[in-house]
Amino acid sequence: MEDVQVVAMLVRRCIAGDAAAWEEIVQTYNRRIYNICYRFAGSGDDAQDLTQEVFIKMYRTLSSYDAAKGAFVTWVTTITRNLLVDHFRKTKQDRMTDSMDSAASEHEDAQPLSEQIPDQSAPPDTRVRQREVSETVHQALSRLSPELREAVILRDLQDMDYREIATALRVPEGTVKSRINRGRAELARLLQRTYRQVM
């Protein structure tokens, strides 16, 4: 995923005050962090704010990164996850009134890339249906408990391996696997219920 030496060099340059190196880090990781934040927080605006916060925290604590302890991406994911958990705790009250039936995300930029690029081959109704399904799954994901959600996001959407997830979440690998299983099953149950209601 990342060349450890290249990343370590980039980090060293950043700490030395090289703005270009920092910009390279931002360009490399902003997409990944934004996606984690978007899937966890559920809204594009929140994801943008949270991504910015993650990078601010990264910038301030970059000197604390130790390449010997783990990959840079794991360190970045850990920071992201911690901020997301903080954000979850802060906005718990607001989310209690949310429901899956609430309006779909109005954030234009939150659309999947595949939907932003016009696809001539797929008919419009198929695209609309895909978009609806995607939005429903996204809404269902945001209804999972944070423990299950973060595990599922890191595994199924970020393709992290169990060891990296265990490091980022600071839990044993067995717990990670169990959470992923439960998260997937819970998501399937929620979606089943939703589609049964629609039918």
Next chain:
Amino acid sequence: MPDRTKNDHTSNGMQCVEFDLLLADVLDGVLSGAGLDRFQAHARTCKTCGPLLAEAEAGRNWLKGLTEVEPPASLVPNILASTTGVDSQRLRTMVRAPQPRVSWWEHVQASFLEPTWALVRQPRFAMSFGMAFFALSVGLTVAGVKVSDLRQISLRPSAIRHTYYNVQARVVRYVDNSRQVLEMQAALRGIKRNMNPAEPGQSKQKERKNDTTQQPEQKQDRNYSQTGERLILAGDPLGPSNRDLPVVSVTTDRRFV
């Protein structure tokens, strides 16, 4: 959510806890051989683990359908601005590019005149200006100020002071003599009188305390208006209750002598 701790049992040589740990590996396709056979056998027989396998697989398939989202274009510039204080490499190079020389007049025009003119041209501003002009002209007319008189105004300090006192006196007179003010004062007096009816009585009692003559008190402030309003008819037969009434009827406000 089934309670796996209660339903934990051994089926086909595999416990539910072990099944749970292997489930992720099976879905990832890394389990094979005898281990996979045992797993599948357990899934077929266990009432808890069988549905869990199906649901976890379905959930994973749903999640596979979620594609990566594109971050907003403003994200990277915002991050760079909030961390290093610069917008981006591209913006920095744009700032460093040589700027054409501008004269001081062009600078003033660009920084002050054009924004001001743009503001003035707005209908909202024109409306506000019109209202302010109207209010000013009405105020001057009410105050008796004529534009032609302004030429003859003396700007000596004593003359200004004199004018100030004159205007003040005129305003005070105007306010004091206005009908509304007089009516309001009268109404206030009436309200005050109605609100404190006991006050004259109290003073009267005080006076009586000093009276040592033991004579019945002479009523000084008779309410003639009340007596006057009472209609006394000349032809009215004098009943036992009306024996004290005078014979002559008076319907005016005149005093009885």
